[in-house]
Amino acid sequence: MRVKVPQRPLFRHLLFAALAAAVFLTYTAKTDAFTAYKLAGVAFFLVAIAGLNLLTGLSGQLSLGHGALMAIGAYTTALVLRNRAHFPIAAAIILAVVVTAAVGAFVGIAAARLRGPYLAGATLALAVGLPPLTTKYAGFFGGDQGISVRPLAPPAIGSTFAPEQWLAWISIIAALITLVLLANLQRSRFGRAFKCVRDNEIAAALSGINVARTQVFAFVVSAACAGLAGSLLAFYAGLTAPAGFSIVLSLQLLTAIVIGGLGSMTGSVLGAFALVYIPSWSDSLTSHFNLHSAVSDNIPAALYGGVLIIAMLLFPGGIAGGLRKLKAMLIRHLKGGRLHGASPEVLGAGSASVARAGKEEG
Amino acid sequence: MLEIRDLRVYYGAACALDGVSLDADDASITAVLGANGAGKTTLLRAISGLLRPPAGSIRYEGKELIGLAPDVIARLGIAHVPEGRGVIEELTVEENLRLGGLWRTDRADQKRAMEEVLALFPPLEPRRRQHALSLSGGERQMLVIGRALMARPRLLLLDEPSLGLAPLVVAQIMALLRRLCDESKITVLLVEQNARSALSVAEKGVVLNLGSVVVTERADALARDEDLRHAYLGF
């Protein structure tokens, strides 16, 4: 008997999400608190990464400022919950999303005309420029010490249900909702618009797409994701402090989408796992080899940097891209075609650059 | 001097040159003709090393060129004036010219070369210190040919020098090429869409169509063959 897979993408996505929810929620409920905690991390990083992937992979806009956007989400939540013991968590999270999306709109509009390295530079300036605000207005933002965030209290399900598991549940649900929405967006006319603008702006504009509005929209959506992720990060860390939102965070997100492959949803999942588990692996490496903390603290960042360098040198398409290339190679081999000339996997900027390169051969 | 055998070049899956063979004799002008997209520019780029053909051979005075870097090929005495002229607009006229022969070690000779080139192209002299951006089409063509000559090349590859120029200027340039050939014994491979002008100064004509050689013939015979002219050369 063949299982009938629903045809409409929305239903497919919902079904998949429901299954995933069933699997992960049960698993988290059964497993130990530490693993649940880690899964929570994977989940909300996934939200941030998927959002950034929409912006960079699908829409071709490289943002180095998403760490700062996560900070906005985190601080919004922390501030709104400070000294308000009974403020509903959901409201705090939603508020974070809204505020960050608004900032995203602002940044998106300012940066709508920027491309490539100019956008990267501007968003880098944002990433470097926002954290010092917490020191300047230390009274409000808590300065270097930051603002502590109380842990999420699980409802009375049972005494064995730890706060970490509750956090994991919330994060996983948030991640699944986000993924379903993003997947649908990708398949919708907006998704097509993103890709059109990424590949060839002029052609997109000529076919009636409002380029600026599309870019801003992508920014807003990805900022909303970053805000959500930042909000959950606040609960995860129990604290929001500027040190947690340096440019390394933005670059970590970038590394995650490079690992997974720009524009690839499944790749995002891979990237999220990498971001959470690489630091803990390096922690165990540290204790195993008795490394100095100066070394161990920096192993993850060194690894991320190394990944970016190696990826650009060897696998511009990330793991997902590498697999695609492999598949294409196999197909070519099987068909025995006489195809000369490499077609390099390109990043985000997509087919337009390859086509241009081919034309330049003249 | 130049022997090309069975040259193949692909762009992706498309075939740009499909087994092209031709010879350019010493101290002669060989015109390479044909419509747009026939492969003429590709041919020159393969010779000067900007492209690496996966099959075939290009021999220059017996030496195989395929696989050599463009700057190495240039230093063998082959000067390629590319499609679009290749004027470096940000540099002055004089800097463009100097650049042409910079790799040569004999500075005194380079000084002489500069004087010779400026004598050859009088309009350039008063514009020596101007940025090349400000030159007209004809002046640019003079500049890039002069720049190529600074290197005292033995083989000159020219890609559509007549493009965008008035007939009078075209005639002057063609006449100049003939003089260079006769007096300095330079071999010229002249890619042109303006077949009539090219054939008026060339010894031999090679017609390309869709990446293949359709005819190799003496220039005067080619110019007289009405069927061929109508079919491939546009006049």
Added chain:
Amino acid sequence: MHQFIVLTLKGLTLGMIYAGMALSLVLIWRATRIVNFAQGAMAMFTTYIALSVVDRGGSYWLAFVVALAAGLLVGGAVERLLVRPIESAPPLNAVILALGILLVLEAVVPMIWGGQIRSFPPAFSIIGVTVGKTHIALSPFDIFTLAVLVGVMLLLVLLFRGTRLGLRMRASAFSPEVARLLGVRVGRMLTLGWALATMVGALAGVLIAPVTLLAPTSMDVVLVFGFTAAILGGLESPVGALIGGIIIGLALNYVGGYLSTDLEPLGALVILIAVLMFRPQGIISRTGERRV
């Protein structure tokens, strides 16, 4: 009024340093059409190397020279080994590569030298000079900074405009393909371009380290300021980098003095966005429009 003069003089000095960083970005941009986001981190790295020399008892001047030499080596090596293989890839790849280098450097440096903030000695006294009875807010070190940066820029101008090598480098930057056809070893020119650029960056690093103190991330801000200055100056011209640097130095020092040092990076962001929105080709541009 007095504060204004103090801020102006200091802003001028800082501006020259930002101009140095901007210049190194411009040199690399002109040569390889890449914005080297790792330039700040590379300058930080070479400054730490200089610090090692000082720690081991070497003189300041030895450390100074070592920093510059390290800049040449690091820049040349990065171009040859990491940038060259991806020169035909889309520009986004080069940006990500540079960011990878940034991460690696900012991670490896604390592994070797520890992460704590270090002080770096200045070349000369940082106390303001007194001429007769008046105390000027410019110190010997400031004057040295200005002199050295101006000197280096003049030397570069001399190199580029007055020598055969410089001509080759410019041609390689403007039209690499045509340059190749003219017998120029473009690859070597690009490596040299990166080496010189990183040397200038190293110089900026050594000059600003006494002011900002040295930590693995202390040059991030300098990079942002240098980038802003470079964009303001038009990215294409060293003169633009100089002017952009001075303007940024002054503007941000006023922000820092009258408002708060914490707001300086945001100030840079505002200037950056303003320039990119209203005059993306910068102050000095030969080609007019630019797609940003």
